[in-house]
Amino acid sequence: MMIDLTTLRADFPILSREVYGRPLVYLDNAATTQKPLCVLDAMRDEYLNVNANVHRGVHFLSQQATDLHEAARERVRTFINARKTEEVVFTRGTTEAINLVASTFCASQMREGDEVVVTDMEHHSNIVPWQLQAQQRGIIVRHLPITDRGELCPLDEVERMLGDRTRLLCVTHVSNVLGTVNPVKDIIRVAHEHGVPVLVDAAQSAPHLRLDVQAMDCDFLAFSGHKMYGPTGIGVLYGKEAWLDRLPPYQGGGEMIDKVSWERTTFERLPFKFEAGTPDYVATHGLATAIDYLERVGLDNVAAHEKDLTDYCTERLREVEGLRIYGEAGHKAGVVSFLVGDIHHLDMGTLLDRLGIAVRTGHHCAQPLMARLGVTGTVRASFAMYNTREEVDLLVAGIRRVVTMF
Ligand SMILES: Cc1ncc(COP(=O)(O)O)c(C=O)c1O
Incomplete structure (x- = not known):
């Protein structure tokens, strides 16, 4: 791993905050990324x-x-x-x-x-x-x-x-x-x-x-x-x-x-x-x-790290019964969209949120694409340079927990 995640995450104080008494797992980076201290x-x-x-x-x-x-x-x-x-x-x-x-x-x-x-x-x-x-x-x-x-x-x-x-x-x-x-x-x-x-x-x-x-x-x-x-x-x-x-x-x-x-x-x-x-x-x-x-972090390092997270996340999500991934191109950047069984994307997103996990749900401002996929929306996890495999594990555990509620 070319990125020292502990040092890097310290540049983003928001990542150490809690939501609902749980550590924040921020996986909504395609919507917006967090800002390092140097920018602020x-x-x-x-x-x-x-x-x-x-x-x-x-x-x-x-x-x-x-x-x-x-x-x-x-x-x-x-x-x-x-x-x-x-x-x-x-x-x-x-x-x-x-x-x-x-x-x-x-x-x-x-x-x-x-x-x-x-x-x-x-x-x-x-x-x-x-x-x-x-x-x-x-x-x-x-x-x-x-x-x-x-x-x-x-x-x-x-x-x-x-x-x-x-x-x-x-x-x-x-x-x-x-x-x-x-x-x-x-x-x-x-x-x-x-x-x-x-x-x-x-x-x-x-x-x-x-x-x-x-x-x-x-x-x-x-x-x-x-x-x-x-x-x-x-x-x-x-x-x-x-x-x-x-x-x-x-x-x-x-x-x-x-x-x-x-x-x-x-x-x-x-x-x-x-x-x-x-x-x-x-x-x-x-x-x-x-x-x-x-x-400074290096775009090649960022790309390699996010590829690792995307591949790992895809692999772990495939273990979840009834989970469908939308988007299986040979060349992907750090975005994974999915649905599980007949659980509505909004329900999945809302319940993951209560576990401290921020994902995006809905049509992602791409309604013609949703129509092509035959869905009204998806759940989307998207990665940035500061995300970790542990956060992917928390996402997968969260999804499993939500599934048991239905
Ligand atoms: C592919 C793509 N294009 C355009 C936009 C619009 O960006 P902004 O809202 O920053 O203008 C987004 C935002 O999500 C996007 O993902």
Whole structure:
């Protein structure tokens, strides 16, 4: 084991709290991760010692806050290996990043009857923004099927879906329900052969897998800080400069303009064109600190540890009679969804909670996927770098206990 879990868990004080008089077992990391002390300290320190609005001030504090904010952008750039900081747009999260692309891409690059292709395993935030555009502009949203194991359909099927009117393909890197890691590099290659750009939803991959947007060759990529040990309210849209240049601004206001007059308003250069209003400059510093932390632990170590937990959890869950696992792809990240017998997911989640075990239940913001799986919801355990095999054992013991109650 490359991760020293005792030392690492001490960085997350919340993990030692109790709920209902029992030690907390936090297995809801796909919803949000806990934050290490260094992130909290960095943000507190900024509010205590540096706080001032960024970009507009000539005074010392404003310049220092601006330096931290722009250093965070550079930190994100190196984290995802973007070519330029101009390609890193700060947003409130994945959802806002995808809405930004949906709104500006559809307005400038699509006409009625043009198509966006998504997949059957998308989170609502990679479905509904496109549906809103479909309602407003008459574009068509098509969706790629998945197999019974929870893998995306084969590449030749992807290829067949890409027609003359396909303008964009949007795919999640990792499914938040099934844990499936999609072969995004291959999908992007095939899409590009057909002249179709690709948006990757990296909300569930950024905390677990090394991202390299140049190697992947994606055109857009979105992720959220809070799912990768950073603060809430901050996320990233990466876009290739050539694409971002072609898109119109998303929201209007301060920060995003060059000159404003009643006759004519011009816009800032990238990436500021897409960042209207005061940014959450404390959160960007927090995000950069979280990235430093993640890289100090080492993404390869994190991935190996979470694979061990996922494999161990899957193996232990298979021992529970009547338990069905949803998502059995060959390549999975740290998510395990399941149901036991006819026990409702909400009942299972509520009773596990009383045992101190935090899991997520319900449709996980993926109702079309639930329909495909033929269920209304599942119970989902999702892992982070600080989880342990002992916690998996507690989960399995908890499930067994719940089963005996029915
Ligand atoms: C795959 C996926 N995409 C997008 C999102 C939305 O992220 P956020 O709510 O941080 O914008 C989530 C959140 O669960 C997710 O799992």
